[in-house]
Amino acid sequence: MPKVTVLMPVYNGELYLKEAIESILNQSFKDFEFLIINDGSTDSSEEIIKSYGDSRIRLVNNERNLRLIATLNKGLELARGEYIARMDCDDISHPKRLEKQVKKMNSDESIAICGTGFKVIGKHGLKPLILTDFKSIRNYLHIGNCIVHPSIMIRKSILRKNNYYYDPLYTHIEDYELFVRISKKYKIVNLNKNLLHYRLSPNGISRQFSDKQYERTFNLSEQALQNKGIMLNRKPYMKLQLQKIEILQAQQEIKNILTSSNYSEYDINEILRFLWLDVCTRGTSNGLSILRTFYSFKELKVRKLPKSYQIYFIIKCLIKRKKPY
Structure with a gap:
């Protein structure tokens, strides 16, 4: 049996399919x-x-x-490998992607999923932020998805043991929902190496159904927060651009949660x-005024956030970008 199954669904992917296939066939890891x-x-x-004879x-x-x-x-059922690596038919994997992920998975049997960093094809600028610590990833998944789906490698035995599959009730965010579910019991990690070249295709799911995906992500986040005991309505804060008064309102709500006697554990604070x-x-x-507001929240100890996230936020405030994402 092979060590790894690389699972790649294809639907009308002729435009970039050769690049995707060859990036897998040319991996340094061969099994x-x-x-x-x-x-x-x-x-x-x-x-x-069929043109490939491999x-x-x-x-x-x-x-x-x-x-x-x-x-x-269907692919999860058919996979014969110990590990299952996802791949999309319009992306490109780094030649050492499988090698590095297998090494990481072999190092710790409690790791269920290993994702990687990525570069967006044709885009230049700030490097996408990657969380690597499994506790921080688990905590961030209460807010949104921080795992790049086509970059992941999954331990098949954990899928089988727990009957983990993608849930059709979560169309367009099926990966995020699966990650939230798995992170409750097992480690999810990221390699801080750009091992995937990710294509923002105009026909991709995130482009075709961006509004639905965005709303469902917030709904799942709100559900995850409530399951953790954090009762906060995220809907007023869904907008891509918030006004200062809305941010101050959110600050007061978070402060009320933070000062509750039940919220002293580290995970809740993070x-x-x-x-x-x-x-x-x-x-x-809003520029520097929001930067000052952000750091004024002393009770939350925001300087404990990863340095890369703070730097990214500071740069956005300095250049006053019109869209935060």
Whole structure:
């Protein structure tokens, strides 16, 4: 049996498919099967896949278009590897991606998922922020997703033991929901290395359904916070740009939660710090005044946030970006 199954769903991916396939076939780590599930493509995707004579490619054709979640779950069932690495048909993996992820997974049997850093193809500027510590990742997942789905490697035995699959009730945020569920019991880590070149395709899920994805992410976050005992309505703070008065209102709500006798544990405090950072990041168009407001929240000890996150926020305030994300 192969050590790794690389799982890649394909639906009408002819434009960038060759680059994606070759980036996997050229990996320094060789002990893998490349499970490609063609989800009813009507373009030349199947012909492109069949043009490669590499025996590690295992092509499965869906009889009809099952869509992403059903196709991913089918792939989890069919995977023969000890680890399952996700891949999208328009991205490019670094040649050492599998090698480095396998090494990390081998080092700690309690790691369920290992993601990586990434670069956005065709974009230059601030480096995307990556959390690496599993506790901070678990805490941040109460606020939003901090794992790049096509970068992950999953331990199959943990999926089987717990019957973990992508939940069709969470269309467009199925990865985020799965990460939240798994993080309750197991470690999720990131390698702070850019091992994936990520493509923002105009036909990608996050572009086609961005509004629904955005709203559902907030709903899941609110649910996760409530499960932790943090009763905060996030809906008033969903906007990409918040006014100063809205940020001060959020500060008072978070302060009320923080001063409650039940909120003294470290995890709760870190979750609230990430929440406060998220709120203030939506007000960076206000410039230095929001920077001062952010650091004025002494009770929250915001300087304990990762330095990279603080620097990123400071830069946004200084350049007064119109959109925080």
